[in-house]
Every structure is written in C-alpha cells, then in structure tokens.
Amino acid sequence: MPFREGPLGDLKVPLTWTAAVALIVAAVIAVAFLLADRRETLQEQAYGVTRQTVDTVAKPVSGAIAAPGRWTGLGLDYVRSYFFTASENRRLKTELAEMRQWRDRALALQDTNDRYKSLLGLRTDPPIPMASARVVSDSRGPFANTRLADAGSERGIQVGNPVLNERGLVGRIVGVAQGASRVLLLTDIASRTPVMIDRTNARAILTGDGGPNPKLEYLRGVDPIQQGDRVVTSGDGGVVPRGLPVGAAVKGLDGRWRVVLFADQAAIDYVRILLFKDFAQLADQKQLEAKTLPPVTTEDPQTSILSAPPPPATPPATPPAATATAPAAGTAQPKPPAAKPAAPKPATATPAPTGAPR
Amino acid sequence: MSMSGARPLNPGRWLGVPMLLTIGATILFAAPIRIWGLQLPEPVFAMVPAFAWAMIRPSILAPFAILILGLFLDIFWGGPTGLWGLSLLVAYAMVLVLRNMMTGQSRPMMWAWFAGVTAVAMTGGFLFTMLDSLAMPSLLAVFWQFLVTALLFPFAHRLVDRFEDADVRFR
Numbered sequence: 133m134p135f136r137e138g139p140l141g142d143l144k145v146p147l148t149w150t151a152a153v154a155l156i157v158a159a160v161i162a163v164a165f166l167l168a169d170r171r172e173t174l175q176e177q178a179y180g181v182t183r184q185t186v187d188t189v190a191k192p193v194s195g196a197i198a199a200p201g202r203w204t205g206l207g208l209d210y211v212r213s214y215f216f217t218a219s220e221n222r223r224l225k226t227e228l229a230e231m232r233q234w235r236d237r238a239l240a241l242q243d244t245n246d247r248y249k250s251l252l253g254l255r256t257d258p259p260i261p262m263a264s265a266r267v268v269s270d271s272r273g274p275f276a277n278t279r280l281a282d283a284g285s286e287r288g289i290q291v292g293n294p295v296l297n298e299r300g301l302v303g304r305i306v307g308v309a310q311g312a313s314r315v316l317l318l319t320d321i322a323s324r325t326p327v328m329i330d331r332t333n334a335r336a337i338l339t340g341d342g343g344p345n346p347k348l349e350y351l352r353g354v355d356p357i358q359q360g361d362r363v364v365t366s367g368d369g370g371v372v373p374r375g376l377p378v379g380a381a382v383k384g385l386d387g388r389w390r391v392v393l394f395a396d397q398a399a400i401d402y403v404r405i406l407l408f409k410d411f412a413q414l415a416d417q418k419q420l421e422a423k424t425l426p427p428v429t430t431e432d433p434q435t436s437i438l439s440a441p442p443p444p445a446t447p448p449a450t451p452p453a454a455t456a457t458a459p460a461a462g463t464a465q466p467k468p469p470a471a472k473p474a475a476p477k478p479a480t481a482t483p484a485p486t487g488a489p490r
Numbered sequence: 491m492s493m494s495g496a497r498p499l500n501p502g503r504w505l506g507v508p509m510l511l512t513i514g515a516t517i518l519f520a521a522p523i524r525i526w527g528l529q530l531p532e533p534v535f536a537m538v539p540a541f542a543w544a545m546i547r548p549s550i551l552a553p554f555a556i557l558i559l560g561l562f563l564d565i566f567w568g569g570p571t572g573l574w575g576l577s578l579l580v581a582y583a584m585v586l587v588l589r590n591m592m593t594g595q596s597r598p599m600m601w602a603w604f605a606g607v608t609a610v611a612m613t614g615g616f617l618f619t620m621l622d623s624l625a626m627p628s629l630l631a632v633f634w635q636f637l638v639t640a641l642l643f644p645f646a647h648r649l650v651d652r653f654e655d656a657d658v659r660f661r
Contacts, residue, residue, distance in 0.1 A: 151548035155586065158553035159579045162560065165572030166622060186565045193517060201523035270522035271567035272532045274631035275619045278568030279522065306568075314568050321623050343628030401522055 179291065179307035179314070191282055191312040194269035202401065260373065261407045263287040265313070274342035277320035279303075281403055284311045292371065294406045300377040300394030301325070301365060302403055315403070318346050318378070318393060327378055327391075328366035332356050335366055338378065338391060345390040348381065357381050363391050370410040504546065504653045505555045508539045512559060516566065531638040536563060537608050538642050540578045542649035544585035545592065556582050570622050573615060581611035600647065605640040612636045 213220065248254075265283035283289055285308045293305040295315045303323065307314035316323055323340035327348070334356030336348040351357060361381040367374025379391035515535045523530055536559040543552040560575025585592070585607055592603050612632055619627050 147550075148548045150550055151553070151586070154550040155553040155579065155583055158557040159576065159583075162557055162572045162575035162579055165561065166570060166576060166618060167572075169571040169622065183565050183568075186562075190517070190566060194520060197518055198521040198523070201521050205523070205525075267522045269517070269520040269566075270529070271520060271569075272529055273534075273567060273569075273635050274627045275573060275615055276564075276567040276569030280568075316568070321619060321625050321627050339625070341626065341628040342631040344631075 183307055183314070184309035187280060187307065187309040187312040187314060188284075190280060191268055194280060195266075195282060198268050261288075263289055263405045263407060265403055265405055267315075267401055267403060268312075275321065277317040277323075277340065277342060278306070279315040279317065279403075281313050281315055281405065282311065283405065284309050284313045286310060287405075288407055289313050289405050290407070290409055292409060294365075294372040294376065294408055296376065296404045296406065297395050297398055297402065299396075299398050300379060301372070302395045304372070305405065313405070318395075319344060325378070326366045326368040326371060327363050328368075329357050329381065330362040330364050331358070332361075335368065336363075336389075338363070344396065345382065345384065345392055347384075348389040348391060351389060357389055359383060373406070373408055499547070499653060501551055505539075505543070505549075505551055508542070508649055509555055509559060512536050512539055513562060516563065520566070532635060533638040533642055534563070534574070534578075534608075534611070534635065535642065536560065536574065536578055537581065537604075537611060537639050538646045538649060540582045540611070541585055541604055541607055542646045542653075544582050545589055545646075545650045546653045548586060553579060553582065570619070573618050573622065576618055577611045577614040580614040581607045584610055597647065601640075601643045604643040604646055605636075608636055608639050612639075 263283050265281035265287075267279045268282050269280040271278050279302075281295070289305055289308050291305055291308055295302045295304060301318065303315045303317040303320070304325075305313050306316040317340070318325060318338060319340045319342065321340055321342050323338070323346070325338040326335065327338045328335050332353065334351060334353045336351045336356075338346050339349045340346045348357070348363070359382060363378045363381055365372045365374060365376040365378060377394050379393040379395075382390055382392050384390040512535045519530050519532060519535075521530065536556070539559065540556050543549065543556070556578045557575045560573075560578045561571065563569070563574040564571045588603075592600065595603070612635065616627055616632055619625075
C-alpha cells in the first residue's frame with residue numbers, strides 16, 4: 133500500500149522541523165562517538181576494527197595516489213643531479229675531508245668507550261630488530277598528525293613500536309592492521325614522549341600540539357637547556373629506547389622551549405619501525421626463568437622457613453626431612469635413609485626417577 | 491501551497507556525488523608529497539558540502555551525510571572519532587539558521603560568510619579537541635587550515651548554484 137493512501141497520508145510535518153530533528157540526532161550521534169573515543173589512551177584495544185579496515189583499504193588507494201608524486205620526486209632528483217653534479221662533487225669532497233677527521237675521532241672514542249665498558253663490566257642493550265616501511269598517506273592538520281605506513285601485523289609490528297627515519301624519531305605506532313600501520317607523529321596533540329637534553333641529562337616530556345615544533349614540558353633543573361641543545365629520548369617509562377635522536381631545542385615565539393625535529397630535515401617517505409615493545413624484550417628471558425628456587429634460610433640453619441612445623445605427635449627422633457618440603461640446597465639437613473621405601477620422597481623441581489618399576 | 495513547482499532533488503546527485511568528490515579530494519591531498527621541503531596543504535574539503543547543502547535546502551539526509559563525512563575524516567586522518575562530524579554539524583546548523591540572511595548576496599559577501607562558517611567549524615574543532623585531549627592545539631596550525639579551507643569557496647558556490655533552483659519550495 134503506498135504511503136499516501138495510508139492512515140498517515142494526510143499527516144504533514146514541516147520539512148524545516150524534521151530537518152532540525154535530523155540535525156540534532158546526527159549531532160547527538162557525533163557527541164556519542166566523541167565521548168566513546170579512547171584515542172588518547174593509545175592502547176591497542178582503542179584502535180577499533182573500523183579504523184583497521186579503513187587503514188587496510190586506504191593503503192593501496194593512497195599508495196597508488198602517492199606513486200606519481202614519488203616518481204616525480206625521483207625524476208626531479210635525477211635532473212637536479214645531472215645539472216648540479218660538479219658543485220655537488222665539490223661539496224661532497226669538502227664534507228668527506230671533514231668527515232675523515234670525525235671518523236678518526238669516532239674510532240678513538242669507540243676504543244676508549246670499549247675499554248671503559250670492559251672495566252666497568254657494563255652491559256649495553258642488544259640491537260633491536262626493525263622493519264622498513266613506506267609512508268602512503270599523511271595527515272597534517274592541527275587536530276591529527278598521523279601517517280599510514282604500508283607494513284602491518286604480518287611484519288611483526290605492534291602498537292607502541294617507535295618509528296624513525298634516517299635523521300631521527302618520527303613517532304610511534306598507534307594502530308596495526310593487516311598490511312598497514314598508523315604512526316602517531318611527535319607533533320600530534322595526543323603525543324607525549326619522555327626525552328632528555330643530551331648535554332645536561334635534564335628530563336622533559338615532548339608534547340605535540342599540532343604545530344611543526346612540539347613543546348618541552350616539565351623541564352626540571354637549574355638552567356637545564358640552551359638554544360641548540362640536542363634532544364634525545366630518555367627511555368624513561370620504557371616507551372622508547374634511550375638515546376634516539378629527536379631534535380634541537382629552540383625557544384618559541386611564545387617563550388616556551390620547543391624542538392625542531394631532526395626527522396623533518398628529510399622527507400618521511402621511508403621509515404624504520406623498531407620492533408621494540410618494552411625493556412623486557414631486551415633481557416634474556418631464558419636466564420630470567422628460574423628453574424629452581426634459591427635457598428631460603430632462617431637464623432636456624434637446620435630448618436627452612438618453607439618447612440612446615442613438625443607434627444606434635446611425632447617423636448623427637450624423627451628427622452626434619454620427613455616433611456614433604458624441598459630440602460634446600462646448602463642446608464645441612466640429614467638425608468633420609470635411601471633404603472627406606474616408606475619414607476616420603478622430597479619434592480624437587482626436577483624429581484628423581486623412581487627406582488623400582490611397578 | 492501547490493506542489494506543481496516542486497521538483498524533488500535526487501539525493502544521489504546533490505548529496506552522493508559531492509560526498510564522493512569530497513572523499514576523493516581528501517585522499518588526494520593526503521599524499522605524502524614534498525616539493526622543496528614544502529608539504530601539500532590540508533584543507534577540510536567537507537566544509538564545501540556542509541555549507542552548500544544547508545544553503546540549497548533543509549534536508550533530513552544532509553546532516554547524516556555530513557556526519558558520515560566527518561567520521562571518514564576522523565578515521566582517515568587518525569583523529570578522535572566524532573570530532574569533525576560534530577564540528578561540521580555545528581557549521582551546518584549555523585548556515586541553516588542564517589540561510590535566509592545569506593541567500594541572494596553578492597559573491598564576495600558569500601565568500602565572507604563561508605570564511606565565517608569555516609571559522610566556526612575550526613573553533614568548534616579547537617574546543618572539542620581541548621575537551622577531548624585536555625591539551626591546547628597550536629593556534630597557528632588551526633589558522634593555516636582555516637586559511638586553506640576558506641579558499642575553497644568557489645567549489646561551494648558552484649554547488650549552491652547548481653542545485654539552488656532545483657526545488658522552488660526553498661528559494
């Protein structure tokens with residue numbers, strides 16, 4: 133039955149009012165989405181299936197759109213290198229001469245450093261595995277600064293992994309899908325990174341605000357920073373490894389200390405994703421997994437605190453090892469007589485094979 | 491009122507096509523291209539339909555189309571979900587309320603209105619971000635995005651011109 137012929141056919145509602153109602157309903161839905169959003173928590177669960185799906189779909193689309201731009205850039209580089217070869221060669225020779233001095237100095241310092249490390253018995257962090265990825269889309273607005281990289285869960289990337297380009301830290305992974313991952317840049321308003329001033333070891337929190345130069349907040353100490361100081365990650369909190377280059381300190385127009393990011397000095401088209409989750413992965417897990425409990429002794433070296441008190445009915449001649457506890461290694465407990473089959477077997481982490489077959 | 495002059499708009503033409511074009515332009519401008527160290531600007535293309543749809547006629551579908559566009563922006567740009575949906579709806583509501591004042595004005599004046607409505611949407615985004623992230627976004631970054639978005643008025647003007655007279659009930 134057509135609507136016009138129904139009982140509501142003569143009902144006339146002004147379109148302006150129904151449009152207003154629709155507008156209010158849409159606004160309420162938007163508010164509900166905003167309240168339910170947990171993006172700022174930067175947790176894996178907060179990155180929903182919808183975002184993962186959009187990222188997976190956007191990766192090939194954005195990749196195809198970005199390709200002509202990349203090819204144009206490569207072509208321009210080729211033409212530029214053709215026309216400016218001589219001047220480039222002169223510049224590189226000068227740079228090479230300067231770098232040779234640095235190389236000699238670096239080798240000498242490396243030698244000294246190795247000696248100090250061996251003297252102090254220092255253990256340095258093992259190298260962290262990485263995955264390379266290409267950036268396919270890029271948002272640069274004041275309310276979101278993220279990038280979409282074309283490597284995802286299939287490469288072992290996880291939420292929280294730090295992202296670098298050849299100059300310095302770019303950001304960290306906040307969402308992973310199949311074949312794509314979302315990088316939250318240091319400039320995003322939700323980004324907080326523990327950093328330190330390389331010269332003074334003064335700690336600060338690098339806080340993004342949507343602009344190109346993130347702020348240094350919670351700077352502590354007397355005169356902790358100067359113009360041009362190098363800022364590196366501090367590793368505090370275990371979010372990122374220590375010592376990754378971040379940028380140089382500058383005083384902003386608003387009088388606050390900000391950081392000119394090293395990563396911005398080069399195009400962020402290719403990035404390296406450190407497969408670093410937290411400090412636990414740097415430790416030798418096998419060594420940490422203790423197979424046997426260490427001995428725990430009380431003032432009385434004859435008894436262990438793990439031992440249950442002897443039953444009151446037991447005659448005093450009963451040896452303490454008759455209880456069903458582990459005899460601690462190193463304690464001078466008398467061994468139960470081996471010839472006694474009725475004696476309870478001591479419970480050890482690696483039980484001895486039973487003697488007689490049943 | 492006679493309905494003889496009424497020629498209902500096809501939602502696919504006045505809502506669907508601009509929506510797809512907006513999504514396409516947003517994806518295009520998200521390409522990570524740098525020319526001499528400069529990046530592409532990032533205008534909010536969804537401001538064009540948000541302004542034009544309210545100018546063309548009040549509608550039940552348009553607010554939901556704007557909501558979908560806003561949610562797409564949030565998810566594609568990686569921002570908080572609902573931020574742009576709400577900001578665009580605030581701008582849409584403003585145009586809907588003031589459309590009787592805006593219609594029939596000169597092009598430069600309409601451009602000024604468009605810039606004003608864009609400023610309202612950006613201010614909304616600024617305030618909602620402050621509430622959501624408990625941090626203040628960079629005013630300079632907000633201003634740059636406002637500036638490049640305000641330059642999109644010719645597209646909004648074209649969309650309004652195309653469909654303004656399609657339904658004479660709302661002239």
